[in-house]
Amino acid sequence: MVNHPAIQDDASFAFGSFRLVPNQRILLEDGEKVALGSRALDVLIVLVEHAGQVVTKRELTSRVWPSTVVGEGSLKVAVAELRKVLRDDRDARRFVVNVPGRGYMFVAPVMHEPHEAGMTAAMPPAATLPCLPTRLIGRDAVVPALVASLQSHRLVSIVGPGGIGKTLVSLAVAERFDDSFEGDVHFVDLGAISDPGFVAAAVARALGVAVHSEDVAAELATALRGRNAMVVMDCCERVLDATSALLERLLAALPGIRFLATSREPLRVVGELVHRLEPLTCPDGKRPLSASEAMSYSAVRLFVERALASSQRFRFDDADVPLVVAVCTRLEGIPLSIELAATRVDAYPLRDLLALLEDRLRLLRLERRGALPRHASLWDTLDWSYGLLSRDEQTLFRRLSVFPGGFALASAAGVVGDDVDAVGVMGGLIAKSLVLADDAASVRYRLLDTTRAYAGQQLDVAGEGRQARRRHAQFQLQALVQAEQQSHEQHGAAGFAGQGESLDDVRCAIDWAVSDEGDPELCLALRIAAIPLWLHLSLLTECRDNLQRALDDDRLGRSLAPKEALPLKAALAVVLLHTRGPRGDAESLWNEALQLADQAGDTVYRLRMLWGLPLHLNFAGDYRRALDYLRRFRTVARTHGDRADQLSCDRLIGTTLYYLGRLHSARRRTERMLRDYESLARQSHIDRYQYEPRSMARATLANVLWLQGCPDQAVRMAESAVDDARHADHPLSVFTALGQVAIPLSLHTGDRLAAERHLSEILDMVPENVSLIGSQLVSCVQGIVMVSRGDSSGVARLEQALGNVRAAGHLLRRSWYLCELAKGQAMVGRPTDALATIEDAIQWCDLSGERWYLAEALRIKADLLAKSDDAAALPQASACIEASLRISQQQGALAWELRSAMTRARLTSEDGAQALTDLSATYLRFNEGFQTADLREAAHLLSARGA
Structure with missing residues (x-):
């Protein structure tokens, strides 16, 4: 005999026409005892205990035969006997389901009921409430909370939308009170009543009160005086006023009566406690779940149980979790929706069912047989x-x-x-x-x-459909125009701060405007007005696709006016640069838009194009041409622009000077820009210049500070750059600050944990906010971080991504990527490839003028040559080191100078006193950063050599 310590002495379970009393080892059907073998009864008890859950064959065997070794056949015999007694699979009844490879599950709805000690098989308790048609799922906390509320409040209302499960919850709560009121618990279904005058009569009939006058409420008050009872008033909304008035009278006259009401809105009766019933819980989809983990969410549990009851073929394994979660999420946790969908798993695989649910009207029409009319379908x-x-x-x-x-x-x-x-x-x-x-x-x-x-x-x-949807589209256009005006007035993106919440409205408005009943002119206006919003949210691909469609749309029956073409081409140039790279088509658009701006005398767009062209050239690695355009931009900004235009120009000039290796000028200009920008308070200019200006200025300054030998200041400045971008809620700025500053600087200083943390943040951004080019740049950075931790697979990732980036013409910071690739190739035993790659980097520095990394490229080449087996390579290595030291000193790049000095000290013999003296002198020029990797290494080297 199986011991069941978890079952209370008075516990019993009801399912279908059966009642199971485990501790008396009795199975009743319609009050009559059912003959069932001992082992089969034990199997039933275990399965009912775990109703809705898979019980493994091993667990069943160990529970039913605890001290005997038996084969699987014994379990199959017991299950077969049990199914025969329950008449399983007959008359559409299903109780026990085999879950292949796992075990068995009891799938019929089960009610846990009290069982009186003296109850006999021939005397089952009489029911005064409707039976729960299905097992209640996902309301484990709600039912006890409502029970507790009814202890202190005489009227509790369960409120919520249709299909949320109010009636089932009310029945479950009422069952908890059945003993307290000695069975004097009653259910009044008001859903079938349309005449308010019949409400009191319905209550009287449910409570067995004879009515002999027209004042039914008064007779109820007289007949029920002194009586302790509970009444469930279900579906009050149709006769809300009459129900509220009746309850006001009865609550005042009958202190022993408690009422539990269900309604789609509160009754607003004095003393009423309103409980709004929430949807069932669904996973958020942010992380993968196993089947057992997903079953901890009530929406999933309800779907799986109902699906198992509907189809013998249904299985729920780990591979099914994403689809079931998607179904439950799409149905928003509404129990009726989930039950209706689950009944269709016999006809549709999960993937097909999910596709069908895209048609909400189809879902609305799904019906549940045997239900009350108002519960039959959504x-x-x-x-x-x-x-x-x-x-x-x-x-x-x-x-x-x-x-x-x-x-x-x-x-x-x-x-x-x-x-x-x-x-x-x-x-x-x-x-x-x-x-x-x-x-x-x-x-x-x-x-x-x-x-x-x-x-x-x-x-x-x-x-009203066409008129209402047109009004919606026009309202979105008006809101976008107002946001842009506010942005101009405040010189920033503040006007779009709250517009992200309306993004779906903008998309919906455009979808309607391009439809057959839509309006091409309104569609064009919407797309133009939405440009600042798309750019502010860094939705570059969405912006690009809409702009190209606007330029190609022939439904207007006319050519675009210059004032329409200018914003479209200007914005398209921006997004093509960021999504496809600095290719020729993007540069042509910059020039076309600049020509249109010149013709129209539009200073605002002229400034934006003069900003965009040097940015394009920087991305293409053509820093010298970029500087020429920036000088022209500065002239126009001083004549026709405002202070923000001039400072943004200074910021980009500072960045370009940094890449050219002119560190002193870059720092001076960037620090001045940041200082003067503070006079503009907390304003931003993302809508004009695509990035958060302070963030990008601090990013450049962080890189310069590190090169100049101020690593602690550089790290703090990099953190500020990322914080500024996050504060602006601008993904493109966050992406740039992390990828071009925070991660490289973390690797330079030897803080790989910080690099991994920053990389994780970037990877989270990739699916939503990063374009194709951006994702390839992320792969480059990811490969570099992998190489830094000794992961050889990072080399192949970096090689492939770097090839894709180069094919797109995106050559910004190419020297850094190539040098990191060379180090990775050397790490995996490919010295020839490493030397070829580093030579490519050095040639690129000379060709493009990207000299900020030239000293380090020469040092890495020297290190690679020194490690080769060719003795003739040592003089070349020494020449590279001397060139690296000379360039780093000319640039004032103390960080590179220290690295080169350390490499030279290693290349010299043990008694290379001059190299050690020079290294010591370089080391002593640092005033901070002594916990960074390079300075710790230098200190160790000097100590080991006795310097």
Whole structure:
């Protein structure tokens, strides 16, 4: 006999027409004892204990035969006997399911019920409540909380949208009170009542009170005086006023009666405690889950249990988790939606089911057989709610369907039209659970996806669809224009700070405008107005695709006016640079836009193009030409621009000088830019110049400070650069600050953990905010970090990504990438390739003028030559070291000078006194950074040589 310590003495379980009393080892059917073998009964007890969970064959065997070794055949015999007694698989009844390769699962809904000690098989307790049609899932915390609430409140209302499971929860709560009220617990279904005058009669009938007068409430008060009872008032919304009035009277007259109500809106009765029922929990999808982990989420658990009950072929393994999670997330955790979808797994594989759910109207029409009409399908549920709305509430509800996601109250008022008071009527829809209000400092409202689909259908039925969607598109255009005006007035991106929440609205408006019923002129205006938003959010690919479609759109029946073509071509040049690299087509667009700006006398766009061309040339590694354009930009900015234009020019000049190896000038200009930029308060100019200016200036300054021998200051400056970019909430600036400063500087200083941390942040950005070129640059950086930790696979990653970047013409910082690749090739035993790569880097430095890394490239070449087996290579190595020292001293690059001095000291004989003296002198010029890798290495070398 199996011992069941977890089961209380009075515990029993009900499923279908059966009741199981484990500790009495009794199985009843309709009150009659069922003959069942001992082992089969033990199997049943274990499975029922773990209803809805897979019990492995090993666990079943160890529980049923704890001291005997048996084969799997014994378990199969016991399960077969159990299925026969339960008449499993007959009359569409399913109890025990075999999960291949894993074990068995009890899939029928199970109710855990008290069992009185003196109860006999012939005397099952009489039920005063409807039986729960299915096992309640995901409300383990809710039911006890409501039970506790009813201890201190005589009226508790369960409120929520249709399909959320209010009725099931109310029945589960009522069952907990059955003993407390000695069975005097009653259920009143108000869903079938349309005449408010019948509410009191329905309550009287449920409680067995005879009515002999027209004042039914008074007779109820008289008949129930002194009685302790609990009454569930289900589906109050259809007769809300009459129900509220009746409960007011009964609560005042009958202190022993408690009421549990379900409604789509509160009853607003004195003393009422409102409990809003939330959706079931779904995984957020941010990390992969196993099947067992996913089952800890109630939405997944409900789907799996109902799917298992619907199809013998359904299996839930680790590979199925992403699809099931996607289904539950798409259904927003609404139990009725999940149950309806789960019943279709017998007809559709999970992937097909997920695709079908894209059609919300199809989901709305799915039906559940045998349910009450208002619970049969989501459509019926929403029809029920819609029919209870006032005319203005119905109008507002329909028109809110044009919003694809959350919306502000002001947006609703601006879109729905003047014939409805959106502000005044919204409260009614919220109270009726048709509109949800998100808890946030700035309240936003939303409709559930299925509710939105239903409302959209009603909008079209009412003939309001085209007009409402046009108003929505026009409102989005107006909001974008206002945001850009605010941005210009404040010289920054503040106008777009809150527009990210409206991105889905902008997309929806454009989708409508390009549709057959849309408006090409409005579509063009929307795309132009959305450019600053796309750039602010770094949605470069989306921006590029929309701009190209706008330029290629022939539906206008006319040529684009210069004032229309200019912003489109100017923005397209920007996004092509960042998505496809500095190729010829992007440079041609810069020049076309500059020519249009000159012709139109548009100073704003002229300045932007004069900024964009040198940026393009920097990306292409043509720093000298970039500097020529920047001088022209500076002249125009001083004559026609404002202070922000001039400072942004200084910032890019400083960056270009840094790459040219002119460190002193770069630092002086960048520090001055940052100092003067503070006079512009907390303003930003991302909308003009694509990056957060302070972040990029600090990024350049951090690189310069490190080269000049100020590593601690450099690290702090790099952290500030990243913080500025994050504060601006501008992904492209964050990406640049991390990839071009924070990660390289962490590697330079020997802080690989910081480099790994920064790399992790960049990798999180790749899917959403980084373009194709950006992703290849990320692969370059990732390969470099992998090589730094000794991972040989990083070499192949870096080689491939660097080839792709070069093919796109993106040559910025190419010398650094090549030198890191050479070190990786040497690490994996490819010295010939390493020497060829480092020679390529040195030639690139001379060709492009990218001399900031030339000294280090020469040092690395010397190190590679010294490690070769060719004795003739040593003189070449010495020549490279001397050249490296000379260049680093000319540039004032103390960091490179220290590295070169260390390499020279290693290349000399043990008694190379002059090399050690020079290294010591270089080391003593540092005033900080003594915990960085290079300075620690230098100190160790000097100590080991006795210097």
